[in-house]
Amino acid sequence: MNKLLGFFSGTVKILNSISKKSTLLDVGCGGGLFLLHLNNVFPQIKMLGMDISAAAINDANQSLQCWQAKNPDICVSFQLQEQSQLNCYQNSFDIILSTLVCHHLTNDELVIFLQQAYLAAGTAVIINDLHRHRLAYWLYGLVSPLLFRNRLITHDGLISIRRGFTRVEWQRLLQQAGIKNYQLKWCFPFRWKLILWK
Numbered sequence: 001m002n003k004l005l006g007f008f009s010g011t012v013k014i015l016n017s018i019s020k021k022s023t024l025l026d027v028g029c030g031g032g033l034f035l036l037h038l039n040n041v042f043p044q045i046k047m048l049g050m051d052i053s054a055a056a057i058n059d060a061n062q063s064l065q066c067w068q069a070k071n072p073d074i075c076v077s078f079q080l081q082e083q084s085q086l087n088c089y090q091n092s093f094d095i096i097l098s099t100l101v102c103h104h105l106t107n108d109e110l111v112i113f114l115q116q117a118y119l120a121a122g123t124a125v126i127i128n129d130l131h132r133h134r135l136a137y138w139l140y141g142l143v144s145p146l147l148f149r150n151r152l153i154t155h156d157g158l159i160s161i162r163r164g165f166t167r168v169e170w171q172r173l174l175q176q177a178g179i180k181n182y183q184l185k186w187c188f189p190f191r192w193k194l195i196l197w198k
């Protein structure tokens with residue numbers, strides 16, 4: 001799904017412009033596949049995936065074992081996030097990445113997350129999420145059953161789009177978080193690429 005929507009290639013493009021000798025934290029890494037594929041492209045970047053779901057971290061560690069069988073030197077690890085808020089030291093990672101996680105948070109939680117991620121990142125925070133738009137909702141409802149043939153994927157996807165963001169909402173949230181140095185770009189099809197630069 002991340003490849004289909006362009007989140008993966010968009011993230012690769014940003015990381016290409018950042019030093020290859022970096023450390024990266026993926027907040028809300030889910031089953032870890034995004035990070036494992038990302039490490040294939042950037043094997044020099046030390047990557048940690050965190051998620052509040054124990055089941056997700058379990059899946060991620062199982063996938064990691066399979067990938068380690070092919071590449072024992074892989075620089076990826078996964079860790080359970082004990083609390084819903086990020087609790088990292090200042091500049092503890094060069095890059096903080098978060099894909100399709102922000103729409104799970106309330107506005108208040110999101111403002112705190114933006115502030116904490118901004119503090120913890122030494123170079124940049126990369127956020128990928130969905131654009132809430134009627135056309136996106138309608139198109140996804142039409143195409144998803146044909147593509148995935150799975151009612152749960154269609155249902156979850158529609159909820160996620162409903163919880164997505166408009167440009168004005170991002171601008172308001174970033175203002176509340178006190179973050180000024182950012183790039184907010186709308187990308188096809190109905191996704192946002194938000195980069196907070198230090």
Ligand SMILES: C[S@@+](CC[C@H](N)C(=O)[O-])C[C@H]1O[C@@H](n2cnc3c(N)ncnc32)[C@H](O)[C@@H]1O
Pocket residue numbers: 002027028029030031033034050051052053056081083084085098099100101104105
């Ligand atoms: C839609 S999945 C995205 C997974 C992954 N980033 C990807 O793109 O494949 C959202 C993930 O965010 C996690 N999550 C939700 N709230 C979180 C929080 N406050 N801190 C860390 N992870 C969170 C969920 O457990 C879930 O695994």
